[in-house]
Amino acid sequence: MDIAQLVVNGLALGALYACMAVGFSLVWGVLNVINMLHGSFIILGGYLAYFAWSYWGVHPLLALPFVGVGLFALGYGLQFFLVNKVVRAPVLTTLTLTFGLDMILYNLMTVYFSATPRRIRLDLGSFEIFGVFMPADRLIGMLLALALTAILYYVMRTSKVGRAIVAVRMDQVAAQLMGIRVNSIYAITFGIGAMMAGLAGVILVLVFPTTTSVAGVYLGKAFVVCVIGGLGSVPGALIGGLVLGVVESFAAHYFGPQNALVVGFLLLLFLLLVKPTGLVGVRGYE
Amino acid sequence: MSEPLLEISGLTSGYGDVQVLWGIDIVVNAGEIACLVGSNGAGKTTLMRTISGICETTSGKVIFDGNDITGAPANKVLGAGIAHVPEGRRLFRGLSVRDNLMLGAYMRDDKSGVKEDLERVFDLFPILRERHNQDATTMSGGQQQMCAIARGIMSRPRLLMIDELSLGLAPNLVEDLAESLVEINRQGTTIIVVEQDVMTAFELAEHAFVVETGKIMKSGRTSELSDDPIIREAYLGM
């Protein structure tokens, strides 16, 4: 397989990773909470789109906004009513809480949706440019993922809420002095995190079979992307995602697909030790 | 003219188990510039933070413009019309000067008014207009202090509290800032300045409150206080 094909495969995969991880990164960076629910949020988004498609024939693109709103509400509610109560407790507490919540969500999903792998097959065929081969659904997935990430970036940069989120992340006390209610911004951020996870799930179900048991794998990817790209920034997650995608694509080719993940995690450990602020690293942010 | 705008009585507060303020009484009149002076760690900053709702009030009363705002959360205090420029400026890293200023107006919904005020602060501090796209925390100390003050007045406060105006700034810069404060005051904003440098504070303010170990040790007109032998000895070095 030639290099160009590997790079393109990697970028297609990486765009999905970026979209998957950006919400996780935002929550971690702003709230200082490692959200163990993130993987299940992704799966939930995928399942909702799948069932809307298979029972009511709703096109996944049409389902996208509904899934987004639904997951935002779920995330906002969980943060507002539960996580907020312990958000200033040590790492282990918030991590354990979100893990407990994840067990509940996971169990609900396996009972109501069963663990069968599901995928929306749109049968769009594939095409070839300059000798690089690409299935159409993958291309659409990649473009969608990039578009969603770009929209989030734009909103964060230009909206009042976006500015408030950055302010809370940089300096909580000063943010309070601006009249920003930190708890409400926390809930919104968590909602956005869940929303991005759900949207990523819709895209993923177009490309890969989705089942509850891969929730952990997706969560693991989000970890790696965050550590590569640095916490809490959209460009960081984008770069982190693309780097991981390309690295995995090459690793899968040269060391075999079963070792691609090992390489990803080794990269994570290496970066944690060498440069814990991530490759992009927000200046001055620990 | 000398309507009381802020009346504080018997205010106590602290951090966790450590009590810092031991019953503060202060009255600040509408339209004036007042100053809080006192040594490092006397409780000036804690007083500011308690008024603005960052530190929890344990007892006492804070009346602002006739309304009881004792123990109100930060957003309510700001909404009532008190803006607080914190010690060390605390601009938001990674955000431009303009975004920092816009965050100052976070609670306001009147877009045109915000735009107007943005022009107003740009006129007051022209350097900020020049650098509006720059990351605010990469400017010099004096420019950052300007930005912090400007951010404070973006909420259109009735009362502006500035903590440690001159901290880490060269004397000539402090003079410029003091002039800007006089201008802001002239436009109708009441100001409280916390200042370690008593000379600067007394030149700027009409009334002074001397804070020592969490209490108001002395207060009065600055013209009179600067003749007080104890103040002269302890703070003015005369």
Next chain:
Amino acid sequence: MSRYAVILFALWVVVLAATPFFAENYVVRAAIVIAMYSTMALSWNVIGGFAGYPSLATAAFVGLGSYVGAVSQVNGVPMVLAWALATLVVALVSLAIGALLLRLKGHYFAIGSIVLVELFRLIASSWSSVTGGGNGLNVPLLRWEPDDVGLFILMVMLALMILAFAMNVVVKNTRLGFGLQCIRQNEDAADMVGVNTTKYKVAGFMLSTILCGTVGAVYASWVGYIDPSESFQILLTLKVAVMALLGGAGTLLGPVVGAATFVILEEVVWVNFLSWNRAILGVLIVFLIFFLPNGILRTGAFSFLRSDGASGSKRA
């Protein structure tokens, strides 16, 4: 006082040890599981409780222990020697990894340690020439009467649990424990009073893994079959931390109380609500975080157990 803690612990060991003589196999099995988890939770307590470093690496070292033990036994090493070998390998690996990992703090440390679990699992499944890959490994079974096997494994696990408890008592009452508590409360200040923080943290981390390795190896001999996804479970790693938190991290008895409570609840849930067990455990964890944030032992009823000032617990 630690004296009460030691007496209560001894009584509890006697109760567990007696189960084969009056109860059914099912209860004996539960006793083994309790002893096993108590050992892990007590081990975790050294790094997570005393030093306040939220390690999530437990499953990595339990799994490593299982694999080293199983691979050795498959290659003809006698069982007990295989256990010792597993312990030794885990100690060395955790020393090497600890020296790297403990440069991280807070979230980053938690992530680094949890990633170890995944990494070890992936290595175990791809290194199939040695580990059997995803098919797992069959460990030579103990060809004794089933009851004897149960009794034997129970005694071994109890011995490990006693060792883990003794380790906690010793650590707590020596410089090491004192230093770890200083690190937990203010690492910079600890450095400034002369605590070699790196050395202490690595020592604490090693102690928190060694017996996990032994437990893993003994477990492998007991069940006779291991595979990567069973041996390296994120769930196990979090369960152990939750047990310690449930009982009261940083106390002597907390991890024991937490492990017993958790295992018993889990058994009840398993039996009665098979398809909902995960959700119920989740609810339990959420409940614990909100209503018992400092653990069972830090509730009022048990104040006599934590009156020793050295525990570092908050006083009323």
Next chain:
Amino acid sequence: MSGPVIELQSVARRFGGIQAVRDVSLKLEEGEVVGMIGPNGAGKTTLVNCITGVHPATSGKVLFEGRDVTRQRPFEAARSGLCRTFQVVQPFPEMTVLQNVAAGALFGQKISRLSQAYDAAHEHLEFVGIDQFADMPASNLTLANRKRLELAKSLAMKPRVLMLDEVNAGLNSAEINGALDLIKKISDQGISIIVIEHLMKVIMTLSQRILVLHHGELIAQGDPRQVVNDPKVVEAYLGEKFAKRIMGNDHV
């Protein structure tokens, strides 16, 4: 007399693009009390951090009793007798006052038995006058007593050199007088002391010599009265009125 206890040779420290300390050379004699003054951000704390290995010097050398200790780590500095207190007091908040001090004895002096460490701790608490609070959690102490706790903790480490970073900031005048007496008592034990302070009263009372830092540079050092009259110092830090006042009060 042997050589200086501490000697800095052209010590410099930079953080990224910022030169926090530049080319500072100085000596500290045995038993000497030296005051260090300068405006906020002049590099006083950074200099202490260079000496104790928290932020090792980027160039230059730190000698302690003739040994090069430029690269030693903070815990090694502490064990060798280079002790410091912090501007912001740093107790172990959930431990008792006694345990806090015992930590100093246990690790600073390498006492291995806990009971010995506790005995030593009581002595030091008595010395600084807060033994009655021995069993209280450190976080419950008042600011003044927390500063005393910091002193006791440092003393428990048997220091050769004690660096006091704004140990009087935030205290009222009665408390400051108490602290002054205490620092003199410590100095009488032959411990060399560097006092960093904004309060000129403290500096003038304690110091045999003054160092003035400005923009990371040592702009003056020497006899207190000469230094406060040095025009460079007046301009950079004291201001004219202040300098006059100090001289005026000097004969008191």
